[in-house]
Each structure stands twice: as C-alpha cells, then as structure tokens.
Amino acid sequence: MPDAQSLEETRQGLIVRDLSFHYGPKTALDAVSFDVAPGTFCALLGPNGAGKSTLVSLLTRLLVAPEGVISVAGHNLLQSPGKALGDLGVVFQQPTLDLGLTVRQNMAYFAALHGVSRRAVPARIDAALDRLGMRDRAGEKVRALNGGHRRRMELARALLHDPKVLLLDEPTVGLDAAARQSITDHVHDLAQQGLCVLWATHLTDEVRDTDQLLVLHQGQILARGQAGELRSADTLSNWFLSQTEVPA
Numbered sequence: 001m002p003d004a005q006s007l008e009e010t011r012q013g014l015i016v017r018d019l020s021f022h023y024g025p026k027t028a029l030d031a032v033s034f035d036v037a038p039g040t041f042c043a044l045l046g047p048n049g050a051g052k053s054t055l056v057s058l059l060t061r062l063l064v065a066p067e068g069v070i071s072v073a074g075h076n077l078l079q080s081p082g083k084a085l086g087d088l089g090v091v092f093q094q095p096t097l098d099l100g101l102t103v104r105q106n107m108a109y110f111a112a113l114h115g116v117s118r119r120a121v122p123a124r125i126d127a128a129l130d131r132l133g134m135r136d137r138a139g140e141k142v143r144a145l146n147g148g149h150r151r152r153m154e155l156a157r158a159l160l161h162d163p164k165v166l167l168l169d170e171p172t173v174g175l176d177a178a179a180r181q182s183i184t185d186h187v188h189d190l191a192q193q194g195l196c197v198l199w200a201t202h203l204t205d206e207v208r209d210t211d212q213l214l215v216l217h218q219g220q221i222l223a224r225g226q227a228g229e230l231r232s233a234d235t236l237s238n239w240f241l242s243q244t245e246v247p248a
C-alpha cells in the first residue's frame with residue numbers, strides 16, 4: 001500500500017485511469033491506466049498501431065476521451081484544461097518549427113502563446129537553451145540547423161514554461177544515431193533532475209534498464225515495471241517481441 005507521501009508525489013506527475021478511445025467501431029485504447037511519478041523516465045513502448053499516438057492526442061487534448069481520467073500535476077485535464085496543459089510540455093512526432101524564424105523568435109512566439117510575461121521571456125529562453133546547450137545558436141534561422149539541433153530546440157521550447165510533465169511522441173524519428181543518443185541522454189538527465197517524462201517509442205534501444213516501462217499493444221497495457229526487471233535475462237528487444245507477437 002503506497003504511503004501518503006508517495007501518493008502526493010505521484011499526484012504531481014501524470015495519472016491516467018481507465019482511458020478508452022474508439023474511432024467508430026475500432027478500439028484504439030481499452031481501459032488504459034498508469035502513473036508516472038516526478039523524477040521518472042517512463043518509456044511507452046508499443047509497435048505500430050498500438051495506440052501511442054492516440055494516447056498522446058488524448059494527453060494533449062487534441063482528442064477528448066469519453067471515458068477515463070487524465071491528471072497532469074494534480075490538474076484534471078477535462079475539468080481544468082488550462083492548468084493541466086500549463087504544466088505539460090510536449091514534443092510532437094512531426095517538427096512544428098517555423099524554418100524562416102530564428103531559434104529565439106520561434107521560442108518567443110511559443111512563450112507568448114503560453115502567456116509568459118514579456119519581461120520574463122528573454123531570461124526564460126536563455127535558461128531553456130542553456131539546458132540543451134543551444135544558447136550559441138539562438139540567433140540562427142532554424143533552416144540552418146541540422147535535424148538533431150532542431151529537435152533539441154523543440155525540446156528547449158517544450159521546457160520554456162517550466163512544465164512538470166514532459167511528453168514526447170517518438171522524438172527521435174528521422175535523426176541519425178549520434179543525434180538520437182544525444183536527445184535520449186538529455187531527456188534522461190531531465191528526468192533525473194525531477195521532471196516527469198513519458199517517452200513514446202517503438203525503439204527498444206532508447207530504453208534503459210532503470211527506466212519505468214509501459215508496453216502498449218493493441219490498445220492495452222500488456223506489461224509495466226522497471227525495464228531491467230521486466231526483461232530479466234533476455235534482451236529488451238527479444239522480450240518486447242515475445243510480448244507483442246501476434247500468433248500467425
């Protein structure tokens with residue numbers, strides 16, 4: 001039985017209860033429940049079609065679920081969407097940067113959308129870029145950055161309003177091995193510093209043994225726990241395949 005303190009800590013992270021979603025007759029998510037506590041890197045691992053993007057759309061309120069509860073840092077997404085989304089940072093699968101604006105201009109625009117006061121914006125941008133080692137690129141047009149730096153910039157932008165929960169949907173798609181490693185390492189560092197991270201992926205090599213792991217398959221959570229304990233003596237890749245293989 002969790003004690004009161006750990007319950008309160010979990011409340012400051014992400015809580016999902018009995019979340020279901022259907023596209024017409026197609027069930028995309030079926031009574032999904034999980035928690036991610038602050039200071040945790042949680043990998044949401046699922047093959048194509050598992051329901052990851054649907055879950056991300058529900059967590060960001062692009063879709064609204066008729067059933068279930070989502071709580072972000074103690075705010076119910078349905079009842080207090082402004083507060084819940086204010087504590088959520090998101091890196092979507094597809095880049096959402098204006099290539100013709102500089103790094104700083106892109107970030108300033110996003111800060112305005114989040115209601116950061118004009119006076120606070122420069123310092124917030126500098127702090128967010130510093131966290132990702134990107135301050136020296138602030139004046140460059142995004143078009144001039146390589147894929148890895150663009151992603152890093154999107155990550156810095158997602159942290160601009162100081163969210164408590166960070167959500168990333170397959171954030172390494174299209175990146176080379178070095179850039180993938182760098183982004184994966186950065187986000188693990190952020191979790192170690194106290195952020196609550198949910199990282200959706202189908203790539204097992206982005207998951208560390210010490211990470212929390214949720215395996216999503218055909219709209220249901222098949223397994224949850226610490227990655228190293230779940231895979232046991234197997235490789236994570238083999239274990240994941242054995243969990244998600246569909247009988248011929």
Ligand SMILES: Nc1ncnc2c1ncn2[C@@H]1O[C@H](COP(=O)(O)OP(=O)(O)OP(=O)(O)O)[C@@H](O)[C@H]1O
Pocket residue numbers: 023026027028046047048049050051052053054055202
């Ligand atoms: N707009 C839609 N209409 C009907 N079915 C959909 C729609 N979007 C997704 N689905 C179905 O819902 C299920 C979950 O899809 P979803 O895109 O959430 O999975 P995913 O894990 O994100 O996959 P991928 O990694 O390929 O993006 C799949 O069976 C998919 O075919």
